[in-house]
Amino acid sequence: MKLRNKLALSYTTVFTLLLGITFVSIYFFSKTNRHNEFHQRFKEKTLSSFRLFIEMKFANDSILEKLDKNLINNLRQNTFLFDSSANLIYSSTNNLKPQYCDEMLAELTQNNDEVFSPFGANELLGIRFIERGKRYYGIALAEDKVGKETMKFLALLLLTSFSLSVIILILLAFYLSSLITSPITRLTREIENISPGKLSFRVFVDKGKDEVVFLGSKFNEMLDKVENAFKFQHQFINHLSHELKTPLAIMMANVERSLIEDENEKLKSSMHFQKNAIMELSHIMNIMLDISRMENKLTTAHSESIRIDEIIFDCVDEITILNTNAYFDFDIDSTLDEVTLTTSGNSRMIKLAVMNLIKNAVNFSFKEKPSIEISASNNKVHIKISNDGNLLDEGEQLMLFRQSFRGKNSLSVKGFGLGLVFTNRIVTMHNGDLNYTVVGGNRNCFILSLPVAS
Secondary structure (H helix, E strand, O other): OOHHHHHHHHHHHHHHHHHHHHHHHHHHHHHHHHHHHHHHHHHHHHHHHHHHHHHHOOOOHHHHHHHHHHHHHOEEEEEEEEOOOOOOEEEEEOOOOHHHHHHHHHOOOOOEEEEEEEOOOEEEEEEEEOOOOOOEEEEEEEEOOHHHHHHHHHHHHHHHHHHHHHHHHHHHHHHHHHHHHHHHHHHHHHOOOOOHHOOOOOOOOOOOHHHHHHHHHHHHHHHHHHHHHHHHHHHHHHHHHHHHHHHHHHHHHHHHHHHHHOHHHHHHHHHHHHHHHHHHHHHHHHHHHHHHHHHOOOOOOEEEEEEEEHHHHHHHHHHHHOOOOOOOEEEEOOOOOOOOOOOEOHHEEEEEEEHHHHHHHHHHHOOOEEEEEEEEOOOOOEEEEEOOOOOHHHHHOOOOOOOOOOOOHOOOOOOOOOHHHHHHHHHHOOOEEEEEEEOOOOOOEEEEEEEOOO
């Protein structure tokens, strides 16, 4: 059953039950009130009539008959008046005493001042009273025709109102359930249009703060993540397979040449080349593995306390060992203390990100030495690495952190174009920022910002 129908059925059932209970309660309370009101009215009129009969005891019969017909018997059908010895004084049925009078007299003589009981469609009343120092017994039989007609009308009115209310309630329930579920239905239809080939599609989100709007916005956020993951996977596989073809082909050709040549020196040189190429490929694979583990929550990024200045000094030492011509200008803010220079994360990955930026600064520099500045603000430590290489134009800046992009200034430098991509992902995983800008009008500058350890 659809959610719309379930809601409509639930609303209809609950409100129908409540409405039914309310109307039935109204009817039964009205019926009880009618019975009590008739009982009281019947008693008062009967007692007044009997007292009047006693007062006019010596009047002629024609007057009594007229009083009984016009004043008294408009409520009662039969009336009987007895003296203290249970002798019939007056009867509205020509002195014919029915069987119920004996039964009622028996109850009244047992010290009961009043007896009221149903008698078929009528009500039977027996009262014992004292008038002018004498005891009398009165019995009356009557039917509340007006009250019963009123109750019939009330029952018909309630039944009609209940039927009309249920019909209106069903229509409103289906309308309201349709109104409530329409955003969910629309969201479902839009979700059905999403496929691996249409991950750029986004569901429509209304303005508001209800649960459906929240669900739609969160679904769009999930689609953003899925689309980015698919794009990264697709582009990464395509670009990486393309980029790895060249070094693998060179390595294969070098191996084949080495198998043909007999000279030891050439063979040794070839093996060194192979070793460096394999180490570079292994380096890329290790980076990919670390990022994959962290993205899949297999390792924790924020697990170690890391001194940023120590990481930079280690990277510079390693680079100067490999490249003896590499020199740097350092500028560290003197106000920084040990706490400000400490961040948290995976030290191996942070070092890898810093190493890539420093290597790029060395590889793409012209004459001037690359500079490294360390500062802090807004509870973040900032590393600025700049050089005097060729500047990137606006189009290249937009592509800078995309898979396997290499700018015009890198055509003469070996590499796979993946360093900045991995660096940016590592920084993002550590809640940091990596930006490129031009400083001094002629210097490339990468600014790496990481949160200070709390």
